[in-house]
Amino acid sequence: MPARRPSLFRPLAAVAMVAASSLYALAQQPPSPSRVRGTIEAVDGDLVAVKSRSGEDVKLHMTADLRVVGITRISLADVKVGSFIGATTVPGADGMPKALEVHVFPEDMRGTGEGSRPYDLRPNSTMTNATVAESVVGNDGHTLLVKYKDGEKKVLVSPDTPVVTYVPADKSDLKAGAKVIAFVKPLSDGSFETNRISVGRDGLTPPM
Known part of the structure; x- marks a missing residue:
């Protein structure tokens, strides 16, 4: 009579399949951006609305220690x-x-x-x-x-x-129409947090 497999095998196999599926799904997700490039549309308190160069609407939450530099x-x-x-x-x-x-x-x-x-x-x-x-x-x-x-x-x-x-700048340079590159980390609601923004002077688009 063939030996019976332990009853624990099937649950473990199911867990392994779920884990593999989850890892595959994560691998298919695009990496989160670490930079946002675009044009400021509005500033409301510590929230900056940016239209990215690819046409997406992006919300940036400025941290208390935000550093702004001009380009x-x-x-x-x-x-x-x-x-x-x-x-x-x-x-x-x-x-x-x-x-x-x-x-x-x-x-x-x-x-x-x-x-x-x-x-x-x-x-x-x-x-x-x-x-x-x-x-x-x-x-x-x-x-x-x-x-x-x-x-x-x-x-x-x-x-x-x-x-x-780079030249000195501050939050007053962050205004509608300014071209920026922001260094960001994603938040759970789909927006981003930024502690550093480079802003082009005189309509300049930061080329980096």
């Missing part, structure tokens, strides 16, 4: 050897990273996010925060050699690449 355009000539910069890049046709934007950090922000990592501005984009070690002017623009604690990278910055820097 303003500068010249590529302002990027010097020794500058601490951030550069969003995508692979160029020849394999060299091509800058979609460059932002120069002021001295009090030197070291912010140092390193190189995947970024969400465009598919296959990378954010590299590093110190400019060398700048070479060529026919296609500037080639920057940037160095960070774990390595180095050459970046091609064309003449039409947006170059910006």
